[in-house]
Amino acid sequence: MNSALVRALHMLTHLPPEEESKLLSITHVVAINKGEPFIREGTVPQKFAFVNRGLFRYYYSNEKGTEFTKGFFAENSFIVSYTAMSKQLPSHYSIEALEDAEIMVIDYAEWLKLFRAHPCWTKFLLSLIEKGYMKKEARERELLILNASERYRIFLRDYPQLEHRVKQHQIASYLGITPVALSRIRKEMTL
Amino acid sequence: MNSALVRALHMLTHLPPEEESKLLSITHVVAINKGEPFIREGTVPQKFAFVNRGLFRYYYSNEKGTEFTKGFFAENSFIVSYTAMSKQLPSHYSIEALEDAEIMVIDYAEWLKLFRAHPCWTKFLLSLIEKGYMKKEARERELLILNASERYRIFLRDYPQLEHRVKQHQIASYLGITPVALSRIRKEMTL
DNA sequence: TACTGTCATTAACATAGGTTAATGCAATTA
């Protein structure tokens, strides 16, 4: 039951078994329904989680209510509004479930105790943030130098499974374009 | 002479004085002229540096030779193609001096020895990467949800000094637009 | 089966930003 999280931990770094157990002891499994928020924009995050099952979307919204999808996170990912949580400031974005999901929630205050008590967690966090940094860097590059159809190609390459789990207008908002524009791009590609 | 780097280290994390000295002992001051590269796209980085004086630009270029500025780094910043260096893969971007500069270069292999020998460096690196992650996240947001003139406003707010140290076509390439478009935006703003 | 709601597609038109080329302007050098 915990094996997915344990495997994910092992992928990132080595941890003493007793520290691993401590982490497991402060996680609790939570079901979250499609459409429900995990983190709400404007609130200070007090928790983060690991996804056992389901799919999540991070999104910004502007004054007009337009939503911009920052990213998708499926099974075996951590979901967290990291900057906001670590600085204890309101999150700039929301995290919501796109499918019925099961997650393992970790309370930030509990995590901090663990983190401060053993250096292995610094290494763990470094691996995690390093990975996040590399992903952000790749995304920044795409947004800076590629046009919409090139970005769509990359999306299809990087997230082949997602194309079928996610609505097109959500893919469009991830690419920074409208559903209409995505529809045009798709039409072009099949010609 | 070393004080700027030492101050920067202190801003990021606490380090034992003897570890700090070890780091200083493997840095060497290097002069680098305006227009010269520090890291060349396509090469595997074997070094990183701290900027004592001068200004640097990170940039991608595409097949057509168009350059896209990823970021600007002035005094008291570290300059590094981090992903490429830590994975020992070719860098996707170049780093060049925009002004005559003085930097403190650290050899990657030497740094790795230090890093592996004392846990304080993991904490240091976590602080550094965490900061980088937050910056990337902010930039991703700008590129995803803001139009060119909004991005220019943010540039002016975040880098007020840079407007005068950097050519307009370089600012344009940072914003992901052409110099012509930036000129139009500037004209609009003064009306 | 018919009704409803949700989303993708398409078309017509609007706009931001790209492209190319000419012009202006200031700094550097002959």
Added chain:
DNA sequence: TAATTGCATTAACCTATGTTAATGACAGTA
């Protein structure tokens, strides 16, 4: 001073993407 060089500006035109609205295609449900 005149000539040159390197940018920024401007104008004319082009293209990708946005906007709005109509149409189509399904899936769920009465």
